[in-house]
Amino acid sequence: MAANDKPRLCRVAGRDTWHIYHQRKRLSTGCTDRASAELVLAKYAFDLSRPQTQAVGISQILDLYLADRRDALKPGAERLAFAHKPLSAWFGEKPVEVVTEPECRSYIRNRLSGGISTSTARTEMQALRAALRWAAKEKLTAEAPHIPLPPRAAPKERWLTRDEAQALIEGCGSHHMRLFVILALGTGARVASLLDLPWSRVDFDGRVIDLRDPAKPRTSKGRARVPINDGLLAALQEARAVRETEWVIEWAGDKIGSIKRGFRAAADRAGLEGVTPHTLRHTAATWMAQAGVPLWEVAGFLGHSNTRMVEDTYAHHSPSHLKAASRVLDMSILQQFPVARVNTDTKKPKESRDAKCPIPCGENDIRD
CATH class of the missing domain: 1.10.150 (DNA polymerase; domain 1)
Structure with missing residues (x-):
């Protein structure tokens, strides 16, 4: 900065405050005493010396x-x-x-x-x-603007009946697709959890599958340790006997990256519409709710830390949902307790002066 371009303090006629004079412009410091004005001038000069950064797009x-x-x-x-x-x-x-x-x-x-x-x-x-x-x-921008969000989509209601699930299994054209469908229905796990599942996390002795990957940080999409039921155990034992890799879901000696195409073909053979791989997780949760499994247990099975989502999505499938509340409002119960009649006459009858006093009194007592 050239010497003649340096900002300096000056007085302005008719003003009590000190001003900064710079590049033929005057800027008030708001200070009437010289010492305070010098501090404002120092900050002004420091801001000028800072490198100017280009706006970030x-x-x-x-x-x-x-x-x-x-x-x-x-x-x-x-x-x-x-x-x-x-x-x-x-x-x-x-x-x-x-x-x-x-x-x-x-x-x-x-x-x-x-x-x-x-x-x-x-x-x-x-x-x-x-x-x-x-x-x-990170100070890349002054502030974050408000971002309006579209409303949350309503939960998908599509789930498979037992007959549809059996038709889907029969429609699978390969061994790995059949195993995927059985595994998804038996665990309620997400697609990524199953495709990333190694045999090392399948405990046949304890009959437990650990869907949690220790190499990955925990996310909001929780994963759980789920028990292996009898049907799933048989399918896993059959698959382990012919395995070629460390992955439970494999094909041609390699890990599966996507099952979308094979699943779509199986759904078409089964004559099912509106079905995706995620429908199997939704189906598993629906079946549990319909069987009366407590919603907190359904949430734990799906890997959720609380029951909020499960209650919003699957509570209406539960046979006991709101039944206790409904029983309280049962009119047949209310009729057992007749409502007492209420005197609607608001006029208070006048009492006779000769009306018998509820309080016994003697002949010499004075009455009003």
Whole structure:
């Protein structure tokens, strides 16, 4: 900074406060005493000496946030990458200030018109919100704007009957697909948990499958240790006898990366519509609820830390759901207890002066 460009204090006619004079402009310090004004001047000069950083665009923020999640080995980083791709395409290198509620709603409408589900749109907006909050925390932007989220989608009601499940098993065209269906129905586990399951976490002696991967950090999508029922035990023993790899679900001597195509083919052979691999987890939970298994036990079987989601999604399948409350309102019970008649006459009858006094008194007592 040249000497003649350095800011300095000055007086302004008719003003009590000191001013900073810089580049032919005067800025009030708000201070009437010289010592306080010198402090304001020092801060002003320091701010001028700091390197000016270029504004960070939204796409760059998304990249930096994803890199930070990966460096910290945070779970779900790869899912973020899928959500960030359409966000980067829409917002690009625009500044954070363009992220307004109308702009977010335009993005959501555009994505929904493209055929994605409301749940996917909600996930993408949650990813944007998390990235901008992180940017504000890291001082990359002044503040994180409000991000409106689409409403939560209603829980899917599609589940398989016993006959449909048997038809699906019979429709499987390969051994590994049949094992997957039986394993999914017998454990209620998510697809990723089963495809990542090694034989080392299948305890045949204790008849327990440990779906928890010790090499991965715990996430909100919990995994559980589930018992092996008789039907599942037979299928696992058969598969272990011909195994070629360390993975329970394998094909051609290798681990399975995806079962979508094989599952779709099996569902088509069985004549089932609206069925996905996740339907098997939903089916397992529904069957347990219909059999009267306590909801807290269903939640534990599915790997949930509380019963909130299970109550919202499966409680209506339970035969005992709200029955205790319903019995309280049973009119046949209420009729056993007749309601006492209430005198609706609000006029109080006048008492006669000769009315018998409830309190005995003598002849010489004075009455009002």
